[in-house]
Amino acid sequence: MQATVENIKEIIAKADVLGDAEDMQSNVPLSEQGIDSLDVVNVYLLIEEEFDIKIPDEDLKQVSTIDDIVVYVNNKLGS
Amino acid sequence: MLGIKEIASYLPEKKISNYDKKEKFDIDDDFIKNKIGVEYHTVKEKDEKASDLCVKAFENLQKKSKLNKEDIDCVIVVTQNPDYNIPHTSAIVHGKLELSQKCACFDISLGCSGYIYGLSNILAFMQSNGLQNGLLFTADPYSDIIDKEDKNTDLIFGDGATVTYISQNPKYTPIDFSFGTNGQAYQEILCDKYLYMNGRAVFNFTATTIPKHIQKLLTKHHLEDKDIDRYILHQGSKYIVDTIRKRLKVDEAKVPFDMLQYGNTVSSAVPMVLEKELHKEYKKMLLSAYGIGLSWGSTILEKTQIQE
Numbered sequence: 001m002q003a004t005v006e007n008i009k010e011i012i013a014k015a016d017v018l019g020d021a022e023d024m025q026s027n028v029p030l031s032e033q034g035i036d037s038l039d040v041v042n043v044y045l046l047i048e049e050e051f052d053i054k055i056p057d058e059d060l061k062q063v064s065t066i067d068d069i070v071v072y073v074n075n076k077l078g079s
Numbered sequence: 080m081l082g083i084k085e086i087a088s089y090l091p092e093k094k095i096s097n098y099d100k101k102e103k104f105d106i107d108d109d110f111i112k113n114k115i116g117v118e119y120h121t122v123k124e125k126d127e128k129a130s131d132l133c134v135k136a137f138e139n140l141q142k143k144s145k146l147n148k149e150d151i152d153c154v155i156v157v158t159q160n161p162d163y164n165i166p167h168t169s170a171i172v173h174g175k176l177e178l179s180q181k182c183a184c185f186d187i188s189l190g191c192s193g194y195i196y197g198l199s200n201i202l203a204f205m206q207s208n209g210l211q212n213g214l215l216f217t218a219d220p221y222s223d224i225i226d227k228e229d230k231n232t233d234l235i236f237g238d239g240a241t242v243t244y245i246s247q248n249p250k251y252t253p254i255d256f257s258f259g260t261n262g263q264a265y266q267e268i269l270c271d272k273y274l275y276m277n278g279r280a281v282f283n284f285t286a287t288t289i290p291k292h293i294q295k296l297l298t299k300h301h302l303e304d305k306d307i308d309r310y311i312l313h314q315g316s317k318y319i320v321d322t323i324r325k326r327l328k329v330d331e332a333k334v335p336f337d338m339l340q341y342g343n344t345v346s347s348a349v350p351m352v353l354e355k356e357l358h359k360e361y362k363k364m365l366l367s368a369y370g371i372g373l374s375w376g377s378t379i380l381e382k383t384q385i386q387e
Contacts, residue, residue, distance in 0.1 A: 016325075038114050038318045041279045045286055057279065 003051065003073035008066050011050055015042045026066040051077060081202055081213075082249025082383055086354040087140035088241040089132055090341050094119040097234050104230045111234075112339070116317025120237035120342030122222045128162040129218040130171040132240035136216065137176060140242050146212065148176060153213035153245075154184045155201050157193035157346045159270075159371070160219050161186065172216060183210065190268070191313050191370025192258075193217060193346030194241075195378055199256045201245055213245035219345035226273040235316060236274075237342025241350040250357055251364070251380040257296045258376040259288070268371045281370070285319050289369050290326040296377050297365070304329055307379075308361035313368040314338035314348040323367075345370070 005026045012030075013021035017039040024033050030040055044055050047069065053076045055063060063069045096119050097111045111118060123132060133156060140146070156169040163171075169184035183204070189196050194217055201215045218240035227233050267280040293310075297303070310333055312320050317336060324334045337352045338344075344351060349368045356364065362382050369375035 036110055036114065037278075038110075038282075038316075041282050042286070042318075042322065044279075045283050048283075049287075057277075 001051065002077065003070045005066055005070055007050075008047070008069050008073075011046045012043055012066075015039060015046055017043065024066065026070075029064040030066070031064070047073065053077065080249065080252060080383065081205055081245055081247060082252035083198075083243055083353075083357070083380070084246040084249045085140060085144040085244040086241060086350050086357055087136055087143060088239060088347065088351050088354055089135035089139055090237070090239045091121045091123045091127075091132075093122045093124070094341070095122055100234065104234065106230075106234075114316070114318050115234055116314075116320070116336060116339055117235055117237070117342045118339050120235070121239055121344075123220050123238040127220070129156070129158045129160055129168050129220055129240070130162050130175060132218040132220060132238065133168070133172045133216040133242065134175050136218070136240040136242040137172075137214070140244060144244055146244060146246075149179050150212045151176075151178050151214055152182050152210040153201060153205050154178065154182055154216070155187060155197055155204075155213070156216040156218065157187045157189055157197040158218050159188055159190050159345075160221065160223060168218075169216070183208070189374060190219065190345055190372065191315065191348065192368045192372065192374040192376045193219075194349045195256065195366060195368050195376030196258065197346070198243070198253060198378060199258075199376075202253065205245060211246065215243040215245060217241045217346040217350060219347065221274065221345060224270050224272075224274045229273070229275075231276050231278050232274050235343045237338070237344050239341060239344040239347045239351065241347045241354065243350055249383050252383050253378045254381045255296065255300060256376065256378045257292065257299075259292060259374070261288075261373045264373045267373060281315070281373075282319060282322070284373050285315065285369055286322045286326060289323050289367060289375060292375060293323075293327060293365065293367050293377055296379065300379060302363070302379070307363050307365050308333065309356055309364040310334045311349055311352045311356065311364060311366045313370065314343055314352065315370060316343065
């Protein structure tokens, strides 16, 4: 399974963090789109569970936007 | 049969408002009320110690329960913020309450999961030694170890204490316990001088480990959600309580959330909620507590049929 902007948005919606994750911009940090420090932790956990990967604390700067997450996850899956 | 006869608690009158910290920590009303779920957190007087909070909880117990101090034969205090390193705080409580010298006293060093462990310990200890009237105290005054500049901890914790009276003809009796530890992650909540908490690690632990742990305990007893009237979860934060509830697929009405006006009182969190539910007509309640260690424990309480 590959990460896409669409399935990352589905995961964000599953985290119950926004009215409509569909409207989120993929190149803007999650923190600037109404996802607070608690919500973002939940989003990362759901991504870890969905793709069976680990996102260590030291990598969090690499996953601030949806586009970043897609690249990060696909790199992890490919490695 | 020994079990939970009564519970009383004590919360200091002094409260600190998290709304006064909005600018300092860059948070808004929604975050305070709906995410961490702590509007105010209670703070003890500077010179008050864990034993003082226990004594005040006991005074409240005396107001609601007929018990003779001379009959108390077991006292356990659950705390990780004892009055002193030596001696054990339960001995100090014993002295302040002027209890009988025939009374056994010891402390249990556990944090958030402490009430569940304490309950199992006091019941087993009393049963194996023929004791009849026990007091299980919880008191972990965190205000002494909080760094006021740390957003992860300064908004959450409140001071308080509880006492659970264990005796014959109880209201509820545990039918089973289940415990767990992940000591490899001990550093995620740690106090050297001040409390440190890795919020992400603690969230991930509670969201992934606790729902499965609770489900396993229910399955072991062939119980389903419909058999449990209340789930009393450790009040770590509203976000954590909500996350566990959603992952268990349990109705919100069955999971009391109570910490809004006083905060996370560590090992006192579960008994503070249980105190408010104890006199309601439920058949079964599930208690679950988790945190420092990382440590967790759960029990299923069943309404006792024989009442005084």
